[in-house]
Amino acid sequence: MAGEIEGARERTRDIDTGAQLLSGQLGKTVQRLRKAYNLSLSELAEQSGVAKSIISQIERNETNPTLATIWRLSQALDVSIDRVLASDTDEPFIEKISRPDTPFLVSDDGRMRLAIIGWIKTVEWLQWYDVHSEPGGVLDSDAHQRGSVESLSVTEGAFEVDVAGAVQEVRAGESLRYRCDRPHTIRAIGEGPSRAIMVCILKAAVMD
Template structure:
């Protein structure tokens, strides 16, 4: 693994660490709401029972892939995801240095994960930035998923299944992301945008 690859792994691990603080309580609450035993959740998610137990006790820092597998297995409704443990006011802060960041393969695009771990299986949002010439290539998300990209600086191009559209600051692009798609910075200066990905949207025929 090259230096760039190791850096990406470190970024992913940092992201998992930042997200895991509240993950244990959330996983345990949702598992019990579904009446899943540790063994049943392990079978559903493909995550080892011992790992799930450690996550629930906040004794381990799971990878983003593990978090994703658990969220897919729990597959809860919006109401249940957002259900509070009690009626106390809720207010939390994630500092800039704690915000997980993902880097594109070419090293020129960055995704700051500002979404909430409790909504990761149906709603994700990011701050996207790209250097000139940068491209973020993404595999297809699950069927019915839609992505919204609101450009705040520069000019970006989105390609989905051979269809290409460009947008400048102030414009918003929305597109199916349940097929391979690419975001490119086609200008000669940095570009940035707010990206929102809605998973499990009604299938678009």
């Protein structure tokens, strides 16, 4: 009987030790990811539904959170639970998206296709696209937020960009940056297919 009691105590100590190690790893990971996303404790609390005081205790290794709490934090930080619980705090962030899973937009004339290669988490302030166009393709865009800037880096063929009547050509190997907080049009003017990477930075600056 005494041996069974002692064995139970040892198992309990092992469980407690494992929980403490898990909490320590979790706290470091949550804090690292929160800072990487430039989130305050209050902002992470609002996004996750986990109390600010609890998140603070987790980061300081003062509590062992429930699985439900870990799940809410992982959802708010846009990572898997496995990654949140990973023991290696230097683990890199790697996300692979296959071509069939990459969403795309098509211009009204059907000649220009924009694969959305940007991260959905940044869509409100940063967007980027892989642009493919047949000769003569036209993409008309409304004005974005004031201060927004777009960059078109051409890798094949040539495009013409019209920003409120100001027209500029850009060819393979060249990049063109322009304000896109006013109506703008991109036309493929190459004799063959044209391709570019387009990046839109929303509210980049207050521009007069």
